[in-house]
Amino acid sequence: MYAVDPQLTASQVLETFRHDDLYLFLGAAFTTVGLISAAFSLLRRKFDAVLFWLALSAILYGLRLWLQLGFVSLLVPPTDFFRNLRIAGNYLVPIPALFYFEAAGFLGRYGRKVAIVLTVPFLCLFVGTFLVGPKSVFDLINNLIVILSLIALAVLSFTRKNSDRDFFIIRLGTVVFIAFALYDNIYGALGNHPFKEPMGFAFFLGTLGYVAAKRTLHRDQQFNEIQKELEIARRIQTSILPSGYPQSAHFKVAARYVPMTAVAGDFYDFLVADQTRAGLLIADVAGHGVPAALIASMVKLAATSQRAKAADPASFLSGMNMFLLGNTQEQFVTAAYVYLDAASSTFCYSAAAHPAMLLLRAGNVLELAENGLMLAAFSFATYSTVEHPLEPGDRLVLYTDGLLEAANAAGEEFGPHRLSAVLKDGARLNPEAAADHIISSLQTWSKSQNDDLTVLICDYEGVQAA
Numbered sequence: 001m002y003a004v005d006p007q008l009t010a011s012q013v014l015e016t017f018r019h020d021d022l023y024l025f026l027g028a029a030f031t032t033v034g035l036i037s038a039a040f041s042l043l044r045r046k047f048d049a050v051l052f053w054l055a056l057s058a059i060l061y062g063l064r065l066w067l068q069l070g071f072v073s074l075l076v077p078p079t080d081f082f083r084n085l086r087i088a089g090n091y092l093v094p095i096p097a098l099f100y101f102e103a104a105g106f107l108g109r110y111g112r113k114v115a116i117v118l119t120v121p122f123l124c125l126f127v128g129t130f131l132v133g134p135k136s137v138f139d140l141i142n143n144l145i146v147i148l149s150l151i152a153l154a155v156l157s158f159t160r161k162n163s164d165r166d167f168f169i170i171r172l173g174t175v176v177f178i179a180f181a182l183y184d185n186i187y188g189a190l191g192n193h194p195f196k197e198p199m200g201f202a203f204f205l206g207t208l209g210y211v212a213a214k215r216t217l218h219r220d221q222q223f224n225e226i227q228k229e230l231e232i233a234r235r236i237q238t239s240i241l242p243s244g245y246p247q248s249a250h251f252k253v254a255a256r257y258v259p260m261t262a263v264a265g266d267f268y269d270f271l272v273a274d275q276t277r278a279g280l281l282i283a284d285v286a287g288h289g290v291p292a293a294l295i296a297s298m299v300k301l302a303a304t305s306q307r308a309k310a311a312d313p314a315s316f317l318s319g320m321n322m323f324l325l326g327n328t329q330e331q332f333v334t335a336a337y338v339y340l341d342a343a344s345s346t347f348c349y350s351a352a353a354h355p356a357m358l359l360l361r362a363g364n365v366l367e368l369a370e371n372g373l374m375l376a377a378f379s380f381a382t383y384s385t386v387e388h389p390l391e392p393g394d395r396l397v398l399y400t401d402g403l404l405e406a407a408n409a410a411g412e413e414f415g416p417h418r419l420s421a422v423l424k425d426g427a428r429l430n431p432e433a434a435a436d437h438i439i440s441s442l443q444t445w446s447k448s449q450n451d452d453l454t455v456l457i458c459d460y461e462g463v464q465a466a
Contacts, residue, residue: 026198027065033205034058053100058205060096064089065198080133087134091125091142094118094149106157106174121145143185150178150185166211173207176200230262237263237293240300242270250342251278252459254431256439264452265292266400267299271310276342279310282456283335284354284400295328299335313337313350314385317372321352324376333375336398340460345390350383355404358420359388360395360427365420392462395434397423402451406442414445431457
């Protein structure tokens with residue numbers, strides 16, 4: 001830290017401090033507000049130009065205010081660099097202010113071009129001060145540009161049509177700041193330095209702080225309301241999923257449903273569930289969140305409407321496709337449906353652009369794919385059914401593509417081979433434990449979830465299991 005000039009008495013230092021104490025506080029306050037605003041600007045996911053330029057303007061204004069104070073001059077040696085910096089700081093401060101007003105919409109449709117054009121002379125004055133030293137003509141040019149710019153800004157703020165209350169509050173703060181700035185610059189052009197502008201800038205920041213706090217509170221209220229509505233939507237969506245597969249002598253079924261957000265586009269249902277038959281449907285709506293969840297509810301209705309065709313997977317999917325056509329806002333749906341019959345020891349399978357069903361039999365994993373086009377996209381889509389024998393101990397696995405596409409930190413996807421390996425690893429587990437094992441293995445592989453996850457596991461116990 002620099003020492004105070006020893007020739008100055010303690011009373012002189014104290015008197016200088018008392019003279020500057022308000023401005024020392026304002027300089028610190030402006031800089032702090034700017035740093036906080038800059039932090040918020042950097043932490044936001046989306047760049048906020050208004051917040052960024054306001055932060056930079058407040059920081060530079062606070063630093064310039066300190067440089068102008070006599071008390072700070074007592075702590076810094078009177079070098080040419082410090083002298084030039086004090087003067088040049090006046091020319092740098094208007095630049096971020098111009099871009100703030102442009103980002104806030106005060107400069108009209110050509111605001112960006114106006115801000116860039118006016119930046120040029122301010123930069124020239126800033127650089128010129130360090131190259132040739134302070135010149136009175138520099139101050140005159142600066143004052144004239146600032147005066148004309150402030151007058152134009154005041155006129156534009158009153159000609160802009162906006163009935164928003166927040167705009168009127170910000171405009172009030174802007175007009176007060178302009179008035180103080182004009183007062184200082186006009187008197188500065190005449191050779192006087194009243195130094196009242198910081199009061200106007202403080203009022204201006206106060207109005208911005210009020211509006212920011214009000215909008216933050218409003219956003220928090222909106223966020224809480226949205227969260228409540230999403231929780232209701234989550235409960236509603238969960239209610240349309242079957243609570244569990246009924247007890248059966250032949251089939252043991254487990255399901256795991258892990259949405260990426262509060263609501264999801266994945267869906268599953270048990271269309272047939274009795275002692276000798278099982279009809280298992282899984283579907284995945286393109287996209288995430290509320291839109292996908294709404295369409296998933298429509299998939300539930302489409303499936304219910306085709307229950308009479310449950311024994312014929314191809315006809316079942318064709319009926320769902322016709323039901324959904326034109327009702328999904330151009331979002332498509334993939335689906336897979338398997339019908340199991342213990343009486344005939346067979347299962348029938350069909351799918352619509354869905355990941356292949358897996359069959360774990362005697363320690364080996366087989367992929368079963370019988371795919372047609374996605375649902376809700378094409379009226380001419382057709383589907384076919386493939387029939388396979390059922391053997392005691394068979395395990396069938398239906399899942400959505402979120403399991404395959406989950407990526408680790410290196411960007412490597414979990415993929416079908418790892419899923420098959422996990423399925424083999426859990427072969428001795430019951431369906432509930434096996435489903436948990438798959439989900440936990442996936443979550444270990446990928447620390448962040450980027451899609452909805454759903455898995456259905458069905459074990460066939462055989463006709464003699466009763």
